[in-house]
Amino acid sequence: xxxxxxxxxxxxxxxxxxxxxxxxxxxxxxxxxxxxxxxxxxxxxxxxxxxxxxxxxxxxxxxxxxxxxxxxxxxxxxxxxxxxxxxxxxxxxxxxxxxxxxxxxxxxxxxxxxxxxxxxxxxxxxxxxxxx
Amino acid sequence: xxxxxxxxxxxxxxxxxxxxxxxxxxxxxxxxxxxxxxxxxxxxxxxxxxxxxxxxxxxxxxxxxxxxxxxxxxxxxxxxxxxxxxxxxxxxxxxxxxxxxxxxxxxxxxxxxxxxxxxxxxxxxxxxxxxxxxxxxxxxxxxxxxxxxxxxxxxxxxxxxxxxxxxxxxxxxxxxxxxxxxxxx
Numbered sequence: 001x002x003x004x005x006x007x008x009x010x011x012x013x014x015x016x017x018x019x020x021x022x023x024x025x026x027x028x029x030x031x032x033x034x035x036x037x038x039x040x041x042x043x044x045x046x047x048x049x050x051x052x053x054x055x056x057x058x059x060x061x062x063x064x065x066x067x068x069x070x071x072x073x074x075x076x077x078x079x080x081x082x083x084x085x086x087x088x089x090x091x092x093x094x095x096x097x098x099x100x101x102x103x104x105x106x107x108x109x110x111x112x113x114x115x116x117x118x119x120x121x122x123x124x125x126x127x128x129x130x131x132x
Numbered sequence: 133x134x135x136x137x138x139x140x141x142x143x144x145x146x147x148x149x150x151x152x153x154x155x156x157x158x159x160x161x162x163x164x165x166x167x168x169x170x171x172x173x174x175x176x177x178x179x180x181x182x183x184x185x186x187x188x189x190x191x192x193x194x195x196x197x198x199x200x201x202x203x204x205x206x207x208x209x210x211x212x213x214x215x216x217x218x219x220x221x222x223x224x225x226x227x228x229x230x231x232x233x234x235x236x237x238x239x240x241x242x243x244x245x246x247x248x249x250x251x252x253x254x255x256x257x258x259x260x261x262x263x264x265x266x267x268x269x270x271x272x273x274x275x276x277x278x279x280x281x282x283x284x285x286x287x288x289x290x291x292x293x294x295x296x297x298x299x300x301x302x303x304x305x306x307x308x309x310x311x312x313x314x315x316x317x
Contacts, residue, residue, distance in 0.1 A: 053155035
């Protein structure tokens with residue numbers, strides 16, 4: 001009986017019948033439910049800062065640009081690697097000694113090349129960090 | 133006028149102003165879900181940010197099969213649940229099986245102080261409730277989703293959503309009734 005009373009009041013308030021006869025329900029149930037529904041539906045303040053949308057957008061924008069920059073840097077490195085590889089193969093075809101010389105020079109300066117590549121990537125990574 | 137299709141197309145074309153508009157439109161929805169499900173105050177803003185980053189990353193997957201707000205609410209809900217799982221918060225495991233037997237614990241002094249403001253008091257009471265009750269109450273009353281949409285967001289069957297809503301409101305009403313009567317005495 002009590003449960004069906006609760007059910008009826010809840011359904012009634014959900015449908016928005018706020019001015020129904022209060023006498024049909026016992027023990028001020030309708031009154032308490034009305035108070036509860038008003039409290040539940042009361043708009044709440046957002047606890048987020050005013051500039052939240054701008055902050056999130058800026059963060060995503062930076063991350064997107066950083067990703068694009070890293071892909072650009074990797075593409076440049078790949079182009080250099082392919083150029084070196086092609087140069088070596090062409091030299092080997094034209095003059096095998098020149099090809100070997102070119103290869104040895106590259107091997108001799110391998111640390112310089114690796115350092116150059118890392119510095120290049122580092123600059124782009126650091127640019128992204130500064131943005132963030 | 134906020135047009136979902138237009139704004140999504142603009143965002144997918146890397147228009148960041150359009151994304152900022154989307155965040156403004158849905159920040160309250162996301163905050164309400166996170167705020168009710170996660171208790172750790174410090175994590176709330178970070179989690180809201182995480183939700184919008186996920187939205188931006190996965191927006192191309194949105195197929196307009198549901199409302200954008202339902203899709204966003206689902207991301208917010210799953211992010212909050214994952215956060216609770218990762219932090220093994222007691223709120224997640226509390227009353228998982230015997231949710232029907234849930235009752236409010238004894239009154240604490242804080243509640244007496246804020247009882248005059250019913251909305252605030254009800255909010256405090258909701259924060260004490262099991263996760264399922266908090267979820268359906270928030271999505272239904274604050275975010276104004278239908279029971280069917282809540283099923284889409286949480287995966288809880290529509291019938292169960294209705295039952296949780298009914299029991300949660302009944303518990304809250306009984307608590308308010310009891311407290312007000314006590315105050316009168």
